[in-house]
Amino acid sequence: MALDTRAIYITALKNTHALEMQALQIMERQIERLERYPEMADALRRHVEETHGQRQRLEEALSSLSESPSTIKEGILGFVGNMMALGHTPAQDEILKNTYANHAFENFEIAAYTSLLTIADAAGQGAHNTGFQQSLREEQAMAQRVNELIKPTTLRYIELTTAGEKADR
Numbered sequence: 001m002a003l004d005t006r007a008i009y010i011t012a013l014k015n016t017h018a019l020e021m022q023a024l025q026i027m028e029r030q031i032e033r034l035e036r037y038p039e040m041a042d043a044l045r046r047h048v049e050e051t052h053g054q055r056q057r058l059e060e061a062l063s064s065l066s067e068s069p070s071t072i073k074e075g076i077l078g079f080v081g082n083m084m085a086l087g088h089t090p091a092q093d094e095i096l097k098n099t100y101a102n103h104a105f106e107n108f109e110i111a112a113y114t115s116l117l118t119i120a121d122a123a124g125q126g127a128h129n130t131g132f133q134q135s136l137r138e139e140q141a142m143a144q145r146v147n148e149l150i151k152p153t154t155l156r157y158i159e160l161t162t163a164g165e166k167a168d169r
């Protein structure tokens with residue numbers, strides 16, 4: 001069955017919305033657990049605020065087309081979801097796994113918004129693209145922030161671990 005570009009656009013909006021809902025869960029869980037890595041916790045806290053705005057932009061675009069977010073939450077993340085699950089398994093190096101997963105997740109979102117913007121243009125549905133470009137810039141900034149945190153986070157993990165202190169999260 002052939003789908004028209006409007007239907008493709010609506011699917012992309014729903015998928016991106018489900019992705020943001022998953023982002024909120026993943027980040028809030030980490031914020032609750034983080035104790036020894038305040039820079040990562042701060043970055044996540046700021047990005048949770050931004051993500052609420054991103055979610056709202058998607059909801060506005062959906063409601064302007066008389067659509068509502070999908071309630072089906074499975075299957076969006078696939079491979080990245082498996083990586084996120086890794087970070088949820090208690091491990092001595094939980095912080096490292098979550099750092100890798102956060103890096104992957106933000107880059108996944110960059111791809112999702114770049115694709116969404118392309119689909120919106122192709123569908124002649126550019127009315128919300130200014131907002132989605134803002135969301136894309138926020139994802140790029142967060143991806144950059146996580147990237148910058150890889151090294152200091154790893155060094156702190158080493159320092160805490162070798163001192164016999166709590167280092168996992």
Ligand SMILES: [Fe+2]
Pocket residue numbers: 023047051106109138139142
């Ligand atoms: Fe994000």
